[in-house]
Amino acid sequence: MPSHSHDDPPTPDTSAPGAGPPANRLDVVCLGNALVDVLASAKDADLMELDLVKGTMALVDHERSAAIYDRMGATTEASGGSAANTAAGVAALGGRAAFLGRVADDLFGQAFTHDIRSIGVAFDPIPTAAVPGKVVSGHCLVLVTEDAERTMATHLGVASEFGAVDLHDGHLTSTQVVYLEGYLWEQGPAKAAMREAIETAHLNDAAVALTVSDPFCVQNHKAEFLELLNGDLELLFANEEEAMMLFGVSSFDAAVDAVAETGVLAVLTRGAQGSVVVTAGGPLAVPAAPVGAVVDTTGAGDLFAAGFLYGITNGLSPEDAARLGGVCAAEVISHVGARPLADLRALAVEAGLFG
Amino acid sequence: MPSHSHDDPPTPDTSAPGAGPPANRLDVVCLGNALVDVLASAKDADLMELDLVKGTMALVDHERSAAIYDRMGATTEASGGSAANTAAGVAALGGRAAFLGRVADDLFGQAFTHDIRSIGVAFDPIPTAAVPGKVVSGHCLVLVTEDAERTMATHLGVASEFGAVDLHDGHLTSTQVVYLEGYLWEQGPAKAAMREAIETAHLNDAAVALTVSDPFCVQNHKAEFLELLNGDLELLFANEEEAMMLFGVSSFDAAVDAVAETGVLAVLTRGAQGSVVVTAGGPLAVPAAPVGAVVDTTGAGDLFAAGFLYGITNGLSPEDAARLGGVCAAEVISHVGARPLADLRALAVEAGLFG
Numbered sequence: 206m207p208s209h210s211h212d213d214p215p216t217p218d219t220s221a222p223g224a225g226p227p228a229n230r231l232d233v234v235c236l237g238n239a240l241v242d243v244l245a246s247a248k249d250a251d252l253m254e255l256d257l258v259k260g261t262m263a264l265v266d267h268e269r270s271a272a273i274y275d276r277m278g279a280t281t282e283a284s285g286g287s288a289a290n291t292a293a294g295v296a297a298l299g300g301r302a303a304f305l306g307r308v309a310d311d312l313f314g315q316a317f318t319h320d321i322r323s324i325g326v327a328f329d330p331i332p333t334a335a336v337p338g339k340v341v342s343g344h345c346l347v348l349v350t351e352d353a354e355r356t357m358a359t360h361l362g363v364a365s366e367f368g369a370v371d372l373h374d375g376h377l378t379s380t381q382v383v384y385l386e387g388y389l390w391e392q393g394p395a396k397a398a399m400r401e402a403i404e405t406a407h408l409n410d411a412a413v414a415l416t417v418s419d420p421f422c423v424q425n426h427k428a429e430f431l432e433l434l435n436g437d438l439e440l441l442f443a444n445e446e447e448a449m450m451l452f453g454v455s456s457f458d459a460a461v462d463a464v465a466e467t468g469v470l471a472v473l474t475r476g477a478q479g480s481v482v483v484t485a486g487g488p489l490a491v492p493a494a495p496v497g498a499v500v501d502t503t504g505a506g507d508l509f510a511a512g513f514l515y516g517i518t519n520g521l522s523p524e525d526a527a528r529l530g531g532v533c534a535a536e537v538i539s540h541v542g543a544r545p546l547a548d549l550r551a552l553a554v555e556a557g558l559f560g
Numbered sequence: 561m562p563s564h565s566h567d568d569p570p571t572p573d574t575s576a577p578g579a580g581p582p583a584n585r586l587d588v589v590c591l592g593n594a595l596v597d598v599l600a601s602a603k604d605a606d607l608m609e610l611d612l613v614k615g616t617m618a619l620v621d622h623e624r625s626a627a628i629y630d631r632m633g634a635t636t637e638a639s640g641g642s643a644a645n646t647a648a649g650v651a652a653l654g655g656r657a658a659f660l661g662r663v664a665d666d667l668f669g670q671a672f673t674h675d676i677r678s679i680g681v682a683f684d685p686i687p688t689a690a691v692p693g694k695v696v697s698g699h700c701l702v703l704v705t706e707d708a709e710r711t712m713a714t715h716l717g718v719a720s721e722f723g724a725v726d727l728h729d730g731h732l733t734s735t736q737v738v739y740l741e742g743y744l745w746e747q748g749p750a751k752a753a754m755r756e757a758i759e760t761a762h763l764n765d766a767a768v769a770l771t772v773s774d775p776f777c778v779q780n781h782k783a784e785f786l787e788l789l790n791g792d793l794e795l796l797f798a799n800e801e802e803a804m805m806l807f808g809v810s811s812f813d814a815a816v817d818a819v820a821e822t823g824v825l826a827v828l829t830r831g832a833q834g835s836v837v838v839t840a841g842g843p844l845a846v847p848a849a850p851v852g853a854v855v856d857t858t859g860a861g862d863l864f865a866a867g868f869l870y871g872i873t874n875g876l877s878p879e880d881a882a883r884l885g886g887v888c889a890a891e892v893i894s895h896v897g898a899r900p901l902a903d904l905r906a907l908a909v910e911a912g913l914f915g
Contacts, residue, residue: 282637
């Protein structure tokens with residue numbers, strides 16, 4: 206397996222300034238759970254009653270998903286899925302993105318496919334035949350509390366069957382970055398598919414990025430994630446809490462030191478405090494972008510990753526890429542839903558990041 | 561058929577101040593198409609290319625609906641349906657509302673049922689067995705242009721089969737007002753059901769209200785709507801354009817005169833210019849409620865009707881009821897989607913309409 210480090214920039218094309226990527230090369234291929242978000246307002250007391258931990262994502266079976274849904278207020282449905290939101294963000298910035306995931310041929314699967322394609326992301330799934338109430342597309346119940354925090358209960362449905370058959374070689378062999386969702390690490394066939402994707406990426410000079418996704422993912426897969434940092438990954442995304450859990454340290458500074466030792470480019474997000482980019486040259490703190498009223502934090506991390514990935518695959522320094530991540534995250538938390546509504550490209554230009 | 565007029569107040573309970581309605585009596589039963597809205601941003605040029613007339617609703621078949629959907633950007637799904645939005649608004653104000661409509665047992669039908677019940681509206685449908693791509697719940701493609709105007713293409717699906725079997729006697733015999741959606745007048749079985757509902761309502765001392773819904777409904781059913789004004793209706797909702805079309809006059813003042821002659825209480829809405837309530841005592845102009853940025857006018861008329869209906873069934877004068885209608889309409893046009901997000905009751909209190 207090829208070994209990449211900071212001497213080996215994660216994005217081959219930025220190492221050849223001016224040359225630019227081949228016209229048909231993708232910026233990012235994202236692998237993740239294809240989910241439709243089902244959003245409703247909720248109170249803290251509702252979360253307690255439903256036994257949900259605020260700010261986290263829980264995997265639930267069909268029965269529990271139905272029971273939570275029954276207790277939710279009026280909902281809005283919109284396409285979601287962490288890595289899918291990231292792909293949508295890259296496309297909204299003008300980038301070339303593809304998504305790999307599994308849907309069923311039901312209304313949720315059709316809406317997911319329509320929405321991600323309509324924003325310009327390449328997505329060519331092999332839909333599983335749906336059986337109402339049994340074989341369904343994945344969906345994520347999102348309870349948005351008054352403090353704009355989101356708490357999620359995901360019923361994966363057919364997304365849990367994502368595997369090697371869903372990989373699209375045409376995409377994986379022609380991209381600058383392959384981006385993996387930590388949530389997928391819960392599932393055996395998905396894990397095997399990701400291992401295969403890592404190999405294909407490296408054979409084709411692509412960098413591999415991982416988001417650890419959620420504290421529970423770090424808890425469940427800590428050893429494997431640490432192992433991936435030893436040669437499989439060129440780029441790591443984690444928030445403050447996840448980074449501390451991953452390295453088993455009790456301060457953010459210690460997490461920064463620990464990730465620096467791995468030699469992997471890392472972006473650690475800290476909510477309103479912005480982010481820290483850990484490069485071979487040391488850590489760089491990047492302030493958060495200004496935001497008006499925070500309405501719904503769903504998708505904040507996903508859109509941060511979109512801005513960063515678009516940035517580093519399109520000529521920005523890691524620091525400016527983190528700034529762009531902040532701009533994208535600020536947009537998505539200013540409204541309900543996990544995909545951008547405003548013109549991200551225009552916001553990036555406004556922030557002075559592109560001519 | 562009983563004859564009601566202004567001497568016969570449309571709301572039996574307001575004629576006995578202090579007595580109040582029986583504890584289990586509903587304020588309003590709404591009959592209409594059960595629809596899920598599929599909303600996306602669009603440009604004027606998109607409407608032209610898709611051959612849609614801005615600001616109106618077109619009925620489309622499955623193929624045309626699919627073709628329009630394919631051309632739409634990323635969508636958000638949320639429960640809609642004109643009379644259903646009105647029922648949701650009445651419930652959001654603290655009123656007792658029921659809805660009568662037809663859904664299939666697919667994801668859209670399930671979401672519609674969940675959403676309207678979760679806001680407190682009684683809805684006990686007999687779902688039709690769904691056949692994917694063939695027998696589906698109704699849905700309305702809503703294209704929201706930059707001027708916040710909405711243009712709609714509705715595929716009725718099983719909503720087109722709404723008929724007498726969907727009437728719920730327990731609701732119809734125990735309500736103050738029965739509210740009919742003009743859109744239903746397009747469908748033979750629905751028309752027969754509405755005739756039956758009018759009779760049941762009048763036998764049980766309920767008032768009957770009609771919204772003419774859309775200019776195309778007025779065009780198609782002008783003679784019948786005028787005939788309904790002769791004894792079948794106690795309350796009429798129309799916007800300026802619809803009222804002028806209905807009475808075949810070329811000025812708003814002439815429309816006010818014409819509706820006054822019918823003796824039916826009428827509320828004519830004029831967008832930013834507010835509304836005119838036409839009572840036996842003459843027309844009363846009521847200004848619109850203040851609104852910040854207008855984001856999406858979907859549901860404006862529906863929520864105006866909700867405020868008015870809740871008002872007149874809960875002790876307000878027609879003038880104050882129209883004011884409440886304006887407050888509810890202002891809320892719903894300040895965000896995407898046709899159902900209220902804010903606490904309507906609190907907004908009504910803020911506007912000085914309830915202690």
